[in-house]
Amino acid sequence: MTTYKRxxxxxxxxxxxxxxxxxxxxVPVPDLKDGELLVRNHYLSLDPYMRMRMEDVKSYAAPQAIGETMIGGTVGEVVASKNPKFAVGDKVQGMFGWSEMGVSDGSLLRxxxxxHIPLSAYLGSVGMPGMTAWYGLTQIIQPKEGETIVVSAASGAVGSVVGQLAKLRxxxxxxxxxGKEKCDYVVNELGFDACIDYKAGNLKEELAKATPNGIDGVFENVGGEIFDACLERMNPFGRIALCGMIAGYDGDPxxxxxxxxxxxxxxxxRGFIVSEHMDLWPQGLKELGTLVATGKLKFRESVAQGLEAAPEAFIGMLKGRNFGKQLVKLI
Amino acid sequence: MTTYKRxxxxxxxxxxxxxxxxxxxxVPVPDLKDGELLVRNHYLSLDPYMRMRMEDVKSYAAPQAIGETMIGGTVGEVVASKNPKFAVGDKVQGMFGWSEMGVSDGSLLRxxxxxHIPLSAYLGSVGMPGMTAWYGLTQIIQPKEGETIVVSAASGAVGSVVGQLAKLRxxxxxxxxxGKEKCDYVVNELGFDACIDYKAGNLKEELAKATPNGIDGVFENVGGEIFDACLERMNPFGRIALCGMIAGYDGDPxxxxxxxxxxxxxxxxRGFIVSEHMDLWPQGLKELGTLVATGKLKFRESVAQGLEAAPEAFIGMLKGRNFGKQLVKLI
Structure with a gap:
């Protein structure tokens, strides 16, 4: 390969x-300098936070620059190396963005x-989404046994982990x-106690039925009317981990x-960005990795094929068309 | 007196x-039983929380019952006592409500x-409003030297204390x-660094000018568009003590x-109710009492005359017509 796509x-x-x-x-595959290595990306992660980066607004990170490769997490394999710490064939996680290949000096690679853990899971349950769930639940909501925890986007990469970790606690x-299919999956496969289909049109009534003792913790991925419905059911001293507001990402306030x-x-x-809490990643990833490796933490993936399919997959994810972690398979 | 008004x-x-x-x-003045005492109230406190109690909605306290004396804090003097712990002439603080008199067994009296501290101040800076300011600022916002703290309803009983305590820190x-008069008072008398007149019509621009380094802490008394304007100026990891949403009390969401x-x-x-943190009152009241007694904590009062004036004074307070702590003088 002398060229690659981005x-x-x-x-x-x-x-x-x-x-x-x-x-x-x-674009042409660059020549490696000493200390660099070349990675062929196998999977690209699509995540809601990317939507906010597309805007030119004050946020926790600089906006995505026009004309630059879209940011994003990737997993892949080292295909050439002038870095003694990485050998050809090593599997690595990086932030190479929406790109078939990437060059690194190794400093931000893992x-x-x-x-025991499939490569793609490092972009999901044993990666940033899993850590997002772990941090928000264990550090902000701090659930106590017997409490009721509600999570929106429950079949997604983050929400699915939140609920399963809550059950384990x-x-x-x-x-x-x-949709019914996602809700059935959340209850039957992931083991949640209940799942409410917000598209069915009686969110408030169903939420009341599913939370007979009120709500003690909310892991909020969506915002908007779903969040408002949860607020009405909160018990005193309830805690809310604010992770995303997809409802507000796509232009709508x-x-x-x-x-x-x-x-x-x-x-x-409390709103949070999991990448600001790297000190807790070893602890969280250890729990998540063990749970995935032993089959106690289940996950599902929506896989789009090829970089050309990434925009439509991303747009679909923002509209909730994905089912589980949205990935793009590049190879 | 054989009867009193409520x-x-x-x-x-x-x-x-x-x-x-x-x-x-x-109503007739009741006969005292053993252990009881009779208080003639000198001042009644009018506070925004009363508005919410008038509604029959789920909240932190039961709604005010129809046909019952409106709740409220009072200060007054013991005029008859069959309780060995209280003598005629003792000054006491109680929760006798919108009433000229009250009977107590002494258990909730202070x-x-x-x-060194005027009686009415125990309903303001050295009472519940002062403690509300103290708790929200020191326990939730936890200001650090050099940070910017914004408080709405800044000339009021709570807000005036928040800003003065922040300056001291x-x-x-x-x-x-x-209004200009309130803003001038907040800056010139209370010593705030700046005060923005939200009625002047360019809240966002003025707030930006007054907070050149952004906002680190907000003590929110009002809600609505004032709060939204503050949110736009927040620095990363900003803290918000949510004390009131007057904008939402009077029927408007x-x-x-x-x-x-x-x-x-x-x-x-974090939303909070200061009466749930009684363990911290001795610490807070000690600071507040010392500051008032030594003239370092200033306050202003709006005093309505007579119980008959209480409804209009209360309605005026909800519309922001008061200037400083709203009281009703009963004697």
């Missing part, structure tokens, strides 16, 4: 993301052991997802209408 | 509170020393209040429109 941001979205916001480019886990419950129920809420 | 809740407000929601009654204190900043700036917010 997907760059062609323009910022005006409201909804459209395929024209992206542009596929073919070598992966795929003996003796909690009642209630998911919210879109997502106000919190039931703000009064923060006061009346003395709720606490 | 104000009862006649009906629940439909939207805005109106005078007809209250009814003045004249004896007051008015040598080496912070930049920025108030938000309604007050959504949080800038919810995305909780995520992008990793903010934390």
């Amino acid at each position: 997907m760059v941001l062609a323009s910022r979205p005006q409201g909804h993301v459209v395929p024209e916001n992206f542009r596929l480019e073919e 070598r992966l052991d795929t003996t 003796g909690c009642r886990a209630v998911g919210i997802a879109g 997502s106000p919190i209408r039931n703000a009064r419950f923060f006061l009346t129920m003395r709720l606490s809420m | 104000m009862v809740l006649a009906s629940r407000p439909q939207g805005h509170v109106v005078p007809e929601n209250f009814r003045l009654e004249e 004896r007051l020393d008015t040598t 080496g912070c930049r204190a920025v108030g938000i209040a309604g 007050s959504p949080i429109r800038n919810a995305r900043f909780f995520l992008t700036m990793r903010l934390s917010m």
Whole structure:
């Protein structure tokens, strides 16, 4: 291979993301300098946070630059190395973005052991999404046995882990997802106590039925009316880990209408970015890796084929069309 | 006196509170049983939380019952006693409500020393409002020297204390209040670094000017668009003590429109009720009492005359017409 493909941001979205916001480019494979290595990416991770980076707004990270490779986490294999710490054939996780290949000096790469954990899981349950779930649940919600924990986007990469970890801690886990198929999966495969189909049209009533003792913790991935429905059910001193507001990512504002419950129920809420808490990753990944390797933490993937399919897969994910962790298979 | 007057809740407000929601009654002074004492109330405290109690909704306290004396804090003097712990002439603080008199077994009364602190201050800076400010600032916002703290309703009983305590801790204190007169008072008398008149019509621009280094802590008394304007200026890891949402008390919902900043700036917010943290009152009241007695903590009062004036004073307070702590003088 003398060239490889990458997907760059062609323009910022005006409201909804459209395929024209992206542009596929073919670029030459660079020569390696001493200390560098070349990675062929096997999987690209698509995640909701990317939507916010596409905007030119004040946020926790600089906006994605126009004309540059879309950011993103990847797993792949070292195909050439002038770095003594990495050998050809090593499996590695990196942040090479929406790209078939990437060059690194090795400093931000993590070598992966795929003996018991499949490569793609390092982009999901044993990667950033899994750690996001672990951090928000264990560090912010701090669930106690017998409490009720609700998580939105429950069949997704983060939500599925939140509920399963809550169950392992003796909690009642209630998911919210879109559609009967996803809800059946959340209850029957992942072992949640209940899952509410927000598309079925009676979210508030179903949530009340599924949380007879109220809600003690919310892991919020979505925002908007789903979050408002949860706020109405909160018990005093409830905790909210705010991880995402997909409802607000795609151009629509997502106000919190039931703000009064923060006061009346003395709720606490904290937004977080898991990459700012790297000190806890070894602890979290150890738990998550062990659970995946022993089959106690289940996950599901939606896999798009080829870099060309990434924009549509990303747009679909923002609309909730994926089922489980959204990946793009590059090889 | 063989009778005294009290104000009862006649009906629940439909939207805005109106005078007809209250009814003045004249009732006989009861005979004291052993262990009881009779208090003549000198001042009644009017506070925003009362608005929420008038509604029949799920909250941290049971709703105010129709036909019962409106709840509220009072300070007054013991005028008869069959309780060995209290003598006629003792100054006491109680929760006798909107009433000229009250009978107690002494269990929830606090004896007051008015040598250096005026009686009415025990309903303000050295009472519940002062403790609310103290708790939210020191326990939730936890300001560090050099940080910028913003407080809404800055000329009020709570807000005025928040800013003065923040200044004493080496912070930049920025108030938000309604009207030039209140803002001048907040800066010139209370010593805030700046105060923004939200009625002047360019809240966002003025707030940006007054907080050149962003906002690290918000003590929120109001909610609505004022809170949204603050959210836009928050620095990473900002803290929000949510004390009140007057904007939402009087029937109007007050959504949080800038919810995305909780995520992008990793903010934390906690609603609180100061009466649930009685363990900290001795510590807080000691600081507040010393500051008032030594003239380092200033305050201002709006005093309505007579129980008959209480409904209009309360309605005025909800609309921001008071200036400083709203009291009703009963004697």
